[in-house]
Amino acid sequence: MRTVTILGSTGSIGQATLDLISRREGDFAVEALTGAGNIPLLAAQAIRHRARLAVTAREDLHADLKAALAGTGIETAAGPAAVAEAAARPVDWTMAAIVGAAGLVPSLAVLRRGGTLALANKETLVAGGPLVMAEAARTGACLLPVDSEHSGLFQALRGERAEEVERLILTASGGAFRDWPLHRLREATPEQASTHPNWAMGQRITIDSASMFNKALEIIEAHVLFGLPADRIEVVIHPESLVHALVGFRDGALIAHLGAPDMRHAIGFALNHPLREALPVERLDLVRAGRLTFREPDPARYPALRLARLAMEQGGLMPAVFNAAKEAALDAFLARAIRFTQMAEIVERTLDRLSGDGRMPRLCRAGEMPGLDDILEADRLGRKEAAALAGRMTREEA
Numbered sequence: 587m588r589t590v591t592i593l594g595s596t597g598s599i600g601q602a603t604l605d606l607i608s609r610r611e612g613d614f615a616v617e618a619l620t621g622a623g624n625i626p627l628l629a630a631q632a633i634r635h636r637a638r639l640a641v642t643a644r645e646d647l648h649a650d651l652k653a654a655l656a657g658t659g660i661e662t663a664a665g666p667a668a669v670a671e672a673a674a675r676p677v678d679w680t681m682a683a684i685v686g687a688a689g690l691v692p693s694l695a696v697l698r699r700g701g702t703l704a705l706a707n708k709e710t711l712v713a714g715g716p717l718v719m720a721e722a723a724r725t726g727a728c729l730l731p732v733d734s735e736h737s738g739l740f741q742a743l744r745g746e747r748a749e750e751v752e753r754l755i756l757t758a759s760g761g762a763f764r765d766w767p768l769h770r771l772r773e774a775t776p777e778q779a780s781t782h783p784n785w786a787m788g789q790r791i792t793i794d795s796a797s798m799f800n801k802a803l804e805i806i807e808a809h810v811l812f813g814l815p816a817d818r819i820e821v822v823i824h825p826e827s828l829v830h831a832l833v834g835f836r837d838g839a840l841i842a843h844l845g846a847p848d849m850r851h852a853i854g855f856a857l858n859h860p861l862r863e864a865l866p867v868e869r870l871d872l873v874r875a876g877r878l879t880f881r882e883p884d885p886a887r888y889p890a891l892r893l894a895r896l897a898m899e900q901g902g903l904m905p906a907v908f909n910a911a912k913e914a915a916l917d918a919f920l921a922r923a924i925r926f927t928q929m930a931e932i933v934e935r936t937l938d939r940l941s942g943d944g945r946m947p948r949l950c951r952a953g954e955m956p957g958l959d960d961i962l963e964a965d966r967l968g969r970k971e972a973a974a975l976a977g978r979m980t981r982e983e984a
């Protein structure tokens with residue numbers, strides 16, 4: 587029996603992970619489940635999966651969680667520190683499926699105890715890349731990518747020599763607005779941006795797919811995980827989302843990862859690693875799929891890709907600023923305070939203002955190992971700057 591903890595169990599990835607675990611009754615014992623606002627689901631999951639501990643990141647909801655689990659014997663806790671403490675409890679396998687940079691500290695807690703971390707939370711690697719990889723190396727922790735493209739790359743790279751790898755190719759669906767006329771993008775609403783052509787995912791990553799900020803984060807994620815420079819990590823639009831990623835080797839060969847758009851493949855691969863076990867995912871019928879199409883991303887439609895490369899060039903902690911600015915801009919878009927197209931403007935202006943900013947002397951020196959406090963400070967400054975810019979844009983529009 588393997589012990590598991592799921593950080594972000596109430597979300598899309600968290601629920602898919604529990605689905606796989608529930609199909610293998612007797613193989614896994616759930617130590618801790620964590621969520622934030624969805625207390626009824628968190629409590630129901632904790633009871634159904636006989637968790638020892640249920641944690642909400644929201645201290646204001648602790649009383650509700652306690653009430654929902656009264657008499658069950660399941661321990662409860664609340665607040666960001668309690669989520670990190672849950673992550674630090676020793677278990678055999680942990681899924682990191684919190685959304686946003688809030689996932690960084692809990693992910694680090696797993697790595698610091700030398701645990702096995704199935705990492706869906708890409709923001710952990712974007713905000714904390716060098717520190718995260720250094721911690722994993724220091725403790726001998728096992729880091730398993732779960733983001734579908736990075737799981738695909740990881741699988742295609744198994745047994746290959748690093749020096750023979752020439753390039754990595756990430757596919758992108760193009761998101762909700764890939765076929766909209768460019769001039770209409772500024773009118774796009776949060777509801778329209780919250781639909782994905784192929785994948786069923788949480789709302790924030792779905793909107794990031796529409797703006798291409800998701801793929802922008804994934805370029806940085808691939809760089810951190812696999813060590814290739816940005817100019818050897820390519821993005822190609824692939825509307826069918828059946829090819830998830832490709833590795834290009836120096837002899838010209840490409841090894842691709844294909845599968846139906848179902849995250850239970852990547853989650854299951856990480857759950858069963860280093861073995862492959864049967865998974866309840868659709869077997870791809872290539873004849874029915876018919877054709878696989880690819881095209882170049884239009885830089886005017888998707889400025890996010892250029893901005894990720896800019897943050898990488900700026901170096902130091904600018905990728906953490908990039909992510910924070912994107913999260914704050916997305917908050918403003920969701921609150922209908924700014925337009926869809928203004929998210930990229932805000933991120934670009936935040937990068938411009940904070941690169942080389944006197945308040946962040948350490949943040950822009952590439953090659954230096956940032957500490958957690960540095961990263962959290964970069965995150966705080968990035969959010970603050972982006973929120974201020976969003977506020978100004980809202981006032982100007984009024």
Ligand SMILES: NC(=O)C1=CN([C@@H]2O[C@H](COP(=O)(O)OP(=O)(O)OC[C@H]3O[C@@H](n4cnc5c(N)ncnc54)[C@H](OP(=O)(O)O)[C@@H]3O)[C@@H](O)[C@H]2O)C=CC1
Nearest residue numbers: 594596597598599621622623624643684685688707787788
């Ligand atoms: N969904 C997908 O298919 C994919 C997701 N990913 C990545 O996986 C991560 C999770 O995505 P997804 O499952 O879609 O997201 P969801 O929004 O569906 O779920 C997010 C989870 O995080 C919890 N949460 C939200 N805010 C906080 C916080 N401040 N502190 C602690 N927990 C919090 C939520 O709790 P509650 O719901 O209770 O409020 C929920 O459990 C993201 O980083 C995403 O980019 C990567 C590839 C694919």
Ligand SMILES: CC(=O)[C@@H](O)[C@H](O)COP(=O)(O)O
Nearest residue numbers: 733734758759760761795800
């Ligand atoms: C399933 C997954 O890994 C997502 O990150 C997915 O890639 C989103 O789709 P896009 O290709 O539209 O970004």
Ligand SMILES: [Mn+2]
Nearest residue numbers: 733734735804
């Ligand atoms: Mn992905």
